[in-house]
Amino acid sequence: MIASLPGARITLRSLELLIVGLIRATGDELWLICSRPVKPGSFRFLCNALVHCDSLRDAIREAGRFLSLVMDDLRLSLHVEGDAACLALNDLSGPSSQKPQLHGTILLFAYGILCWLSQKSIPLKGLHYSFEQNFFSGELAKVYRSPIKYNEARSELVFPRDILQWSVVPDVADARKFLSAVPGILLIRYLDEITxxxxxxxxxxxxxxxxxxxxxxxxxxxxxxxxxxxxxxxxxxxxxxxxxxxxxxxxxxxxxxxxxxxxxxxxxxxxxxxxxxxxxxxxxxxxxxxxxxxxxxxxxxxxx
Incomplete structure (x- = not known):
């Protein structure tokens, strides 16, 4: 109840436990914010597949193909415009009050996974959302440390195009460690602590x-x-x-x-x-x- 009040806060650990509880209760890794459930184990399968990619460009393409298999609401696409690359969500669903949660969750997870795959904190040029600004929107700027625009044509992450050539660093053993820390590790910005x-x-x-x-x-x-x-x-x-x-x-x-x-x-x-x-x-x-x-x-x- 406290968390429902404007300006209220919960700890990262509490949020992590809430997400885990929702997944278990709903049998859905996106806790019923999509038009059909995403079966438990899907995220694990994706991460184990992505560590076999050579570059972030390859990983984005592989993730896009995977997303199209498990979700009807969105498609992931990659656009290169000048010196910028855009990881965009193409929304196939109709009007929904859950659209902000869905777009926000997918982009947050995508950003966290890309940072993990490169073992670097990826600098963003911008973050665009296709929905209106919410009372919690100010918190997003702290997460991404990037300019945020609302009511844009599409929801997307914008980053330097040369990042697409960055190598995928983790292996299968690293994936196991990463997955043991999910979802908590995806709820905070990746810290560039690896030497x-x-x-x-x-x-x-x-x-x-x-x-x-x-x-x-x-x-x-x-x-x-x-x-x-x-x-x-x-x-x-x-x-x-x-x-x-x-x-x-x-x-x-x-x-x-x-x-x-x-x-x-x-x-x-x-x-x-x-x-x-x-x-x-x-x-x-x-x-x-x-x-x-x-x-x-x-x-x-x-x-x-």
Whole structure:
């Protein structure tokens, strides 16, 4: 009742619990603000699919296709106008008192997901809504830290077009962590707290089979090699090659300890042309042979 009063506030945790309760009570991940329910599990399926995209442009397209399958009310579209990109909602529903809630929720979730996929706080050029300003509208400016316009032709997020080329950083394991924090993590603006070394490490993990260069990773992060090298040093990382070795070493340790892959298969998964090269690298990492490490730490019944 208090929350129904103008100017009243509830905590983020209370709002999160309210949303979770609504989903459970309604069996609908958008708590009955669409013309038909969105089945529980849909959001999880989407996030697990998006981590396999290469760029934010690809992720937006994939999300648009997914939205058209689970929702009749809206379509997601991407428009590039000069140096700006617009992620727009095309409304297919008729007049509804729930339109502000629906548009606001979808754009908030879209923004949160894009920030998570890029592991950056995305700067917005603007936020447009196709409905009138409400008494709670002032709160939205604090969330997006962006100019907001109302009674526009369409509801949309507007951001610099070069963001479309940003790489998708998380992997499937990261998706599990993200989903365990939903919906709370989507109710606040993404904080740019992840370090540059974590971003580089995530990219290398996703591409462990390939010998990515510093220049390639810098381009994926929309920065220069010189800046990336400096920021890694600021993070206390001795060098890019050390990060690459750490990622490959950790992958090898886990594969030897927990999988039934043969040594040849692990070597190929790490991009080694020959198993002998993998053996030499592994001895540098651990002073052990891969077979000895597996014997001491890992899986039985595997192929050597």
């Amino acid at each position: 540059i070394s974590d971003r580089v490490r995530n990219i290398l993990k996703r591409n462990v089979k390939y010998h990515l260069s510093l220049e390639t990773v810098a381009a994926m992060l929309a920065t220069s090699p010189q800046t990336l090298r400096r920021r890694l040093k600021d993070d206390g990382v001795s060098g890019f090659q050390q990060l690459k070795d750490d990622v490959r070493r950790d992958f090898a340790f886990e594969a030897l300890a927990k999988s039934n892959l043969s040594l040849e298969e692990i070597a190929a998964s790490l991009g080694f042309a020959e198993a002998s090269a993998f053996h030499r690298a592994f001895r540098r990492w651990s002073d052990l042979t891969p077979g000895h490490y597996r014997f001491e730490h890992g899986a039985t019944g595997v192929h050597h």
